[in-house]
Amino acid sequence: MFDISPTEWTAVLLSLRVAVVATLVATPIGIGVAWLLARGRFWGKPLFDALIYLPLVLPPVVTGYLLLLLLGRRGLVGAWLADHLGIVFAFRWTGAALACGVMSFPLLVRPIRLSIEAIDRRLEQAASTLGASPWKVFFTVTLPLALPGILAGMVLGFAKAIGEFGATITFVSNIPGETQTISSAIYSLIQTPDGDTAALRLVIVSVVIATAALVACEVFAWRATQRLHGH
Amino acid sequence: MLRVDVAKRLGAFTLEVAFASEGRVTGLFGASGAGKTSLVSMIAGLVTPDRGTIAIDGDVLDDSTQHLHIPAHRRRIGYVFQDARLFPHLDVRKNLDYGRRMNGLARDPAQEERVTGLLNIGHLLDRRTGSLSGGERQRVALGRALLARPRLLLLDEPLGSLDQERKAEILPYLTRLRDEVGIPMVYVSHDPDELRLLASQVAVLKGGRIVSFGGTDVLPA
Numbered sequence: 001m002f003d004i005s006p007t008e009w010t011a012v013l014l015s016l017r018v019a020v021v022a023t024l025v026a027t028p029i030g031i032g033v034a035w036l037l038a039r040g041r042f043w044g045k046p047l048f049d050a051l052i053y054l055p056l057v058l059p060p061v062v063t064g065y066l067l068l069l070l071l072g073r074r075g076l077v078g079a080w081l082a083d084h085l086g087i088v089f090a091f092r093w094t095g096a097a098l099a100c101g102v103m104s105f106p107l108l109v110r111p112i113r114l115s116i117e118a119i120d121r122r123l124e125q126a127a128s129t130l131g132a133s134p135w136k137v138f139f140t141v142t143l144p145l146a147l148p149g150i151l152a153g154m155v156l157g158f159a160k161a162i163g164e165f166g167a168t169i170t171f172v173s174n175i176p177g178e179t180q181t182i183s184s185a186i187y188s189l190i191q192t193p194d195g196d197t198a199a200l201r202l203v204i205v206s207v208v209i210a211t212a213a214l215v216a217c218e219v220f221a222w223r224a225t226q227r228l229h230g231h
Numbered sequence: 232m233l234r235v236d237v238a239k240r241l242g243a244f245t246l247e248v249a250f251a252s253e254g255r256v257t258g259l260f261g262a263s264g265a266g267k268t269s270l271v272s273m274i275a276g277l278v279t280p281d282r283g284t285i286a287i288d289g290d291v292l293d294d295s296t297q298h299l300h301i302p303a304h305r306r307r308i309g310y311v312f313q314d315a316r317l318f319p320h321l322d323v324r325k326n327l328d329y330g331r332r333m334n335g336l337a338r339d340p341a342q343e344e345r346v347t348g349l350l351n352i353g354h355l356l357d358r359r360t361g362s363l364s365g366g367e368r369q370r371v372a373l374g375r376a377l378l379a380r381p382r383l384l385l386l387d388e389p390l391g392s393l394d395q396e397r398k399a400e401i402l403p404y405l406t407r408l409r410d411e412v413g414i415p416m417v418y419v420s421h422d423p424d425e426l427r428l429l430a431s432q433v434a435v436l437k438g439g440r441i442v443s444f445g446g447t448d449v450l451p452a
C-alpha cells in the first residue's frame with residue numbers, strides 16, 4: 001500500500017514546489033495589498049477590495065479560464081510576455097504556481113489585513129517621535145507586530161495552493177512531471193481502472209501535508225502572539 | 232526657547248494658543264478636554280496646525296504661511312506618553328536603543344549608563360516589557376526618549392496612569408531629570424502639586440485657550 005511510485009513522488013514534489021513558490025512570491029505582494037486595504041484611503045477602494053476576494057467566490061474553472069485568456073500563449077498579456085521577455089506560463093509548472101498563487105491570494109491577504117488593522121497605531125506614533133521615518137516605522141514596528149497574521153496567512157495560502165485543482169487544470173492542464181500536482185494526479189488516478197489504491201496513497205499524503213501546515217500555523221501564531229504581548 | 236502660536240479646529244472644539252517659554256520646564260495645566268494633548272501633539276509634529284507657527288530656538292518647525300511642516304521623525308523632539316507605549320516586540324534594552332538606531336547615532340556607552348543609572352532601570356535591561364510594573368514602564372519610556380537625544384522633551388501626564396504610591400516613586404526621578412539633564416521640557420498635568428514641584432513656568436489652558444501664563448503662582452491652590 002505504501003509503496004509510493006516515482007510518478008506519484010513526482011506529483012508530490014511538484015505540488016510542494018508549486019505551493020512554496022506561489023506562497024513565497026505572493027507573500028510580499030499580499031503584505032502590500034493588506035496594508036493598502038487596512039490603511040489606504042483612495043478612490044475605488046471597495047472595488048479593489050472586491051477584486052482581491054474575487055478568486056474566493058468565483059468558480060475556480062472561471063479563474064483558470066480568465067488566466068488562460070489573459071496569460072495563455074496567445075493571451076492579451078501572455079503573448080507580449082512571451083514575445084518580449086520570453087516568459088511563458090501556459091502548460092508550465094510556473095503557470096501552475098501562478099494559478100495557485102492567484103487562488104490562494106484572498107486567504108493569504110485576509111489574516112495579514114486583520115493583524116495590520118489590529119495594530120495600536122499609537123506605537124507607530126511613538127516610533128516616529130523617536131526619529132523613525134515612515135518606512136522605518138513600517139519595517140521596525142508595523143511588520144513585526146503583524147507577524148502572527150503574516151505567518152497565518154502564509155500557512156493558509158500554502159494549504160490552499162497545495163490543494164488547488166480547478167484553476168490549475170484549466171490554465172496549465174494535467175501534464176505528468178510538468179503540471180500534474182497531487183490534486184490532478186488523484187483526479188487522473190480515479191479515472192483509471194485499478195487506480196484507487198494509488199489515489200488513496202496520494203489522498204493520505206495530502207492529508208498529512210495539510211495537517212502539518214495547520215499545526216505549524218497554530219504553533220507559529222501562538223509563539224508570535226506571546227512575543228507581541230511582551231512575554 | 233519654544234515659541235508657539237497656533238490654531239486648530241478639532242470637531243466642535245477650537246484650540247487657539249500662543250505663548251513663548253524660556254524656562255527649563257514649561258508646565259501645561261488644565262482639566263481633561265482643555266486641549267493639552269492636542270497642543271503637545273502639534274509641538275511633536277504628530278498633528279498639523281490649521282494656522283500658525285511653532286519654532287524652537289529660532290528653528291521653525293511649522294509655518295502655515297509657508298506651508299512648512301517638519302514631520303515628527305525629523306523634529307528631534309522626545310515624547311513621553313501617559314501610557315508609555317513601549318514596543319511589545321522588543322525587550323527593554325532594544326526599546327532604549329530604538330531612537331539611537333533610527334537616528335543613525337553612534338553608540339555612547341557613557342550616556343547609556345548615565346541614563347539607566349539616573350532612572351534606575353539597569354536591572355531591567357533583559358526583561359520583556361510585558362513583565363514590567365507601571366512605574367518601571369514609565370521610567371523605561373523616559374529613558375527611551377532621552378537616549379534619542381532630543382532637543383526638547385514633551386511629557387504628557389507621565390504620572391497620569393499611576394496610583395499615588397507609584398507617583399511618589401517616579402517624582403524624584405523627574406526632578407533629577409530636570410536638574411541633571413540639560414534638556415528643556417514641556418510637562419503636561421492636571422495636578423497643580425506636580426507642576427509646583429517641577430515647572431518653572433506655567434500656562435493654564437481652558438477650553439482651548441490659555442487663560443493665564445506665568446510662574447507657578449498662576450496655579451490654583
